[in-house]
Amino acid sequence: MDAFITSTVAVAIAEIGDKTQLLSLLLVARYRKPWPILWAILLATLLNHGLSAALGVSLSRFIEGDWLNIFLAFAFIAVGLWMLIPDSDDNLATDNRHHGVFLTTLVLFFIAEIGDKTQVATVLLAARFESVVAVTLGTTVGMLLANAPVLWLGNRFCRELPLRAIHVSASLLFILIGLWTLIAETRLFGG
Numbered sequence: 001m002d003a004f005i006t007s008t009v010a011v012a013i014a015e016i017g018d019k020t021q022l023l024s025l026l027l028v029a030r031y032r033k034p035w036p037i038l039w040a041i042l043l044a045t046l047l048n049h050g051l052s053a054a055l056g057v058s059l060s061r062f063i064e065g066d067w068l069n070i071f072l073a074f075a076f077i078a079v080g081l082w083m084l085i086p087d088s089d090d091n092l093a094t095d096n097r098h099h100g101v102f103l104t105t106l107v108l109f110f111i112a113e114i115g116d117k118t119q120v121a122t123v124l125l126a127a128r129f130e131s132v133v134a135v136t137l138g139t140t141v142g143m144l145l146a147n148a149p150v151l152w153l154g155n156r157f158c159r160e161l162p163l164r165a166i167h168v169s170a171s172l173l174f175i176l177i178g179l180w181t182l183i184a185e186t187r188l189f190g191g
Contacts, residue, residue, distance in 0.1 A: 007138025056126025
């Protein structure tokens with residue numbers, strides 16, 4: 001249950017103001033069909049984060065336990081610091097009307113998540129908790145919690161949020177997870 005809850009909270013907070021949230025806004029502004037966009041986000045996230053979580057669990061089996069925890073601790077801290085850097089929206093063109101709203105959203109969302117902070121976080125969370133299912137479900141729920149309101153509340157919702165404070169909170173959450181992992185690991189080494 002820790003894997004699911006931690007993954008949900010971490011990704012829900014990290015997604016606020018992220019490029020995929022902006023992509024959700026652009027898609028709903030263009031197509032004005034929130035339900036097919038939501039279903040496509042769900043499927044794209046399950047696919048992307050499922051593969052990412054499987055990679056994370058594989059990583060946890062490849063690297064020896066103590067070294068994995070130390071690596072994960074520093075990686076979580078690095079992701080936390082990375083979250084302080086605003087996303088670029090350069091590659092969010094949505095001029096694919098001939099493919100339909102569902103397919104366009106599915107492809108764009110899947111691609112937008114490749115190399116994204118939340119994808120990296122999914123790999124790390126899965127390696128930390130060694131659970132593909134719990135982490136994939138948690139990160140997917142977190143993604144939906146952050147993006148679904150945008151589909152219905154749109155631009156007004158995004159403009160009124162204190163995005164910088166949210167990014168700093170998400171950053172602190174990942175840094176704290178990293179420090180928690182590092183402290184737990186040093187306790188193991190220290191006895």
